[in-house]
Amino acid sequence: MNAPAIRFEDVTLGYDGHPAVHHLTGEIAPGSALAVVGPNGAGKSTLLKGLVGTLKPLGGSIDRGALKSGEIAYLPQAASLDRSFPIDVFDLVATGLWRKIGPFGGVGANGRAKVRDAIAGVGLTGFERRPIGTLSGGQLQRALFARLALQDAPVILLDEPFAAIDIDTVRDLLDLVARWRGESRTVVAVLHDLETVRHAFPETLLLARRPISWGPTAEALRPERLLEARGMTEAFDDRAPVCHAEHAA
């Protein structure tokens, strides 16, 4: 798996001309595990949307190297999933094969074996034919992780993947993240639990609209940095002047 480096060059992301991520410059090294940490409204989810490409930068540029579209697997915070739709776990997970089979290709015996492996990998064996509407929150998150694994993408983005998930599930899913790292995939995860971050993510970006710190986790999460991040102002100002700041090199 060769994930290219992803470079941010003075990137500003936002909505209606207001910045949510302001003047971000840096690089996500290939095969690294980066935690994105910061208060609510700090621009963490916005950063992931910019990374995956659904949100175009207001300024600056994001260099994704040779990544093609569909090579970034993305688990959004509030998945747009309609849980009342009559589809079962197997079929939901199997949609992770889309990049290989597209709209018309058959799943095949090989594909079905991969789906079963992915389901087994998140501990959901036996749930294959359960409608997704009958799953608990943790079980559904396991199923979505199985789909992510099946996508076989060099870059994986997770937006608060462990919100409202119990300890055992978090441990199992972190094992999966560790396996992805072992396969030299790049993992970027928005997280709130600093214990998890320190334990499982060597690199951290502390974000409060603007980047507060970015580097080895222990450095990035020093108390004075965290305090600085908490001082962020939340509200957009409609009368704020146009920003002319050059990026802090």
Next chain:
Amino acid sequence: MTFYDVVIGPFVEFDFMRRALIGSLALSLGAGPVGVFLMLRRMSLAGDAMAHAILPGAAAGFLVAGLSLPAMTLGGLVAGVSVALLAGLVTRMTVLKEDAALAAFYLLSLALGVTMVSLRGSNVDLLHVLFGSVLALDDDALLLLAGVATVTLVTLALVYRPLVLECVDPGFLASVSRAGGPAHLIFLGLVVLNLVAGFQALGTLLAVGVMMLPAATAPFWTQRLAPMFGVAVAAGALASVAGLLGSYHAGVPTGPAIILAAGVVYLLSMAFGPAGGLVWRLVPARRHRAA
């Protein structure tokens, strides 16, 4: 009165009854699965809006060429597809949600149509457009109904995977493919096509009934997607036969009779359906499984 007299006889005896049967069965075959997708996308009322959007196009065709099948079909298709496309584009490119965009365009289309009709003065024949003429289906109308059913089933098979995924998890589909938008627009085209076909038989306003009532029936019989299509088609076919016979024996208009029959099937399913029928709630659950 034997079973033969009540159920078989009318179809054996009268050509127009056989034609009506074939036409309404063809309609059920295409409209049922389309209705199931509309329901699952929470767009059940969008079918009704589309029916209103088609009406002015059909009326315009009627005003230009008289009671001509090709002209009214073409008019209805143009009006319906325009409204569907405009609403789809507005939804994808602005902040407006699909229901609001659709409401705006079908109301415009309806007002435009009413204005056009009133400029030419009213006409009793126009009632045929509004309320259909299932007992007067000629060869052309039957071919249209059969053709639409064929196109619908083949097209649904082609766009099935992106369409299902666009319903289940549109965000995920957008992250792996651009097929979601086209699949949705093609599907809206199928909705229009089936409504246009339906107004030949049932009229613009009732055509949506044979689409949505069987679809709303299906979840009371199964919670799995593929069988739902089968249940919807079966419910539509049953309602077609029952409605035609009821209309024949009681001397009531055929279009409304078919829709009323579909309504009875729906209500009975809601009451007694094996998957969540209301009567099962009245039976208290005294036992539960150990795990």
